[in-house]
Amino acid sequence: MFRSLQSRLFLTYLLVTVLVLTVIGLLLIYFLLQAPNPIGQQIEYRRLDFWISQFSSREARGLLALPPNRLPEVMERVDQMVKARTLLVGADGEVLGDSRPEEEPLSLDILTKVAASKTDTRGLFRYTPVDRWLYVSSPLGDQRWMILIAPQPTLRALGLLGNELLRTLLVAGSVALLFSIILAWLIAHWVTAPLRRMVGASKAVAAGKYDQQLPLTGPEEVQSLAAAFNEMVRRVQTSRQAQRDFVANVSHELKTPLTSIQGFAQAILDGTAQKPEDQQHAARVIYDESNRLRRLVEDLLDLARIDTGQVAFERHPVDLGALLRSVVERLSVRAEEVGVRIESRLPDFPPIVGDGDRLAQVFTNLIDNAVKHSSEGGVVNLMGERDGGWISIHFDDAGPGIPPEELSRIFERFYQLDKARPGGRGRGVGLGLAISREIVQAHGGRLVAQSAVGRGSRFTVQLPIIRPDDSTLVRSHS
Known part of the structure; x- marks a missing residue:
């Protein structure tokens, strides 16, 4: 099916295009899934602000009155209710309670920043290069601060991949693939066009039409190939013409002395040359023309041996x-x-x-x-x-x-x-x-x-x- 050069080039271009589109699509999906969702981020901030304001205004005294051994249990219940990691921080950023102590501890910079603030704060931080987290904090009094932590909303969280994003990527990919198919076919046709012309010219030369010349168009390598083909045709034409001239010349050079030999020999045979001087003249002509034939044959043999490399030059x-x-x-x-x-x-x-x-x-x-x-x-x-x-x-x-x-x-x-x-x-x-x-x-x-x-x-x-x-x-x- 793919035996011709044009079809193989077309298939190669198509496979490369599909591979590039696939890689680009996967990378795009990956980065879009990890990209933050600004609207979702604002909604999440408002949700955390609401809950932390509730605790700081209504539950602050109860939280401050809890003994240390009960803080983990209370932080865990708040976590389940708010659906956010909950921390209680003391002076100098000391963590007094943590609903998820098994997770990565909050950075000391954020803890000291919260402990040094007298008002509500909010911000972003990362545990890893990929994961982003939101936090809000509020002072409870008596040098205590409450911190709520939740993951930053992304497009994945909104389920956009299965809907609008996926449809858009599929449509864009299909259009790009269609154009790439057309472009790959045109490029393959353009690249192989000089080769098709060369095939046609070669067949014409094989049929004896030596006036074939290819235009020097296309890529540099194709132009070099066309120039070499034109030079080959020119040399073949010259060689064929030389061969025809050679045959014509040899025929002429052989015919002339043979005609003289035949004519004077006939004169001797039929008695036309009866006088001794006429017979001697005829014999002289026959002898001279025979020598000329011998020299011609020797020269032809010399050239043939030289051309074929059969002449052994003494050293x-x-x-x-x-x-x-x-x-x-x-x-x-x-x-x-x-x-x-x-x-x-x-x-x-x-x-x-x-x-x-x-x-x-x-x-x-x-x-x-x-x-x-x-x-x-x-x-x-x-x-x-x-x-x-x-x-x-x-x-x-x-x-x-x-x-x-x-x-x-x-x-x-x-x-x-x-x-x-x-x-x-x-x-x-x-x-x-x-x-x-x-x-x-x-x-x-x-x-x-x-x-x-x-x-x-x-x-x-x-x-x-x-x-x-x-x-x-x-x-x-x-």
Whole structure:
């Protein structure tokens, strides 16, 4: 019955309200029962005044003439007649007779106050913090005073609990309970409304509707939950779009070389390419496109392994200077073929711990890209520096530069720069920079790009100096 959050909140609020109303009602009844009744108090004073005036005016001589051994008996008869504790007090507050000697004795302050008075007195006193008592006194003569004591009238004494008071409390409690039920339902509905919206939005996302956004309303915790949900939906939408783009890009990148391979193979088979030079050209195209397919598959496998954490990066000392010189030497011949020169100014780097083969893959990709986008006669510069605990290696090209709107996307998978821009030669698939960044991040470093249109580009690899005795490589995500 109470499985939903709204019903449980409603029940909780209702139980708290009932508990509070019950406690308040009981406390109110208790204090009202103990509260004095002013009208009853005046009536009781008049009653005691009447009786004590009767004794002081008509029975004073008889009381004064009683021997001490008869005083208790007479005080008890007066008590039964008057229905009040009766005391006879002498000089200095000495109690000569008491109708209820077993009860708490009257305080000495009251006794001395009465004994010092020459007229009738009245007042209030307490035996306990709860019980209140009225007293009246009158002088009898011969330094004797009579005191009558009766409990102070309260609402309990008038029997109001069973009548007007009880009815009033029940009506007030019922009205308060009714309003609390309505208020508890409204509050529970208000608190759970964002959650219901979130449930509806979640179902919509599960159905493929990724345009769901929750309003940031309600308590702070609900707003934080809604903001987290909106961010989750945004990331899911981005991920789904990236997945669709990935499938489309892979399909395109696979289809293009396969079409070339199929076309030239068909030309050889059907005899269209009969001349030796035509057959050699067809074989060269098939060979190049096959290599491009192989590189594409290898890059895809690398990305898949990196994403799933299945790439086991080696951990051994790496001489960055020697590694860079080796890569430069290997790529210099290819660069010279297209009229580009590679120059390097590298200091002596301290050895670091890393995967030399993977770092060589990064450096190869960056230098190869710089050569591709440098115009004939251009220079690709490699520079290195050490800054504190970091090593920075800069790869500068003399190409046309990258527009700002494209610079922010060059590390996206399958993203390729505008084909129409000048300076480019050769065509990749847009995975090299994405893989390079993942490898650098796996070494705890950063790969950043800077460019200005018409002035070339700079790619910088920043690597932390990890000593050989440090822990294994830790992969970090940007």
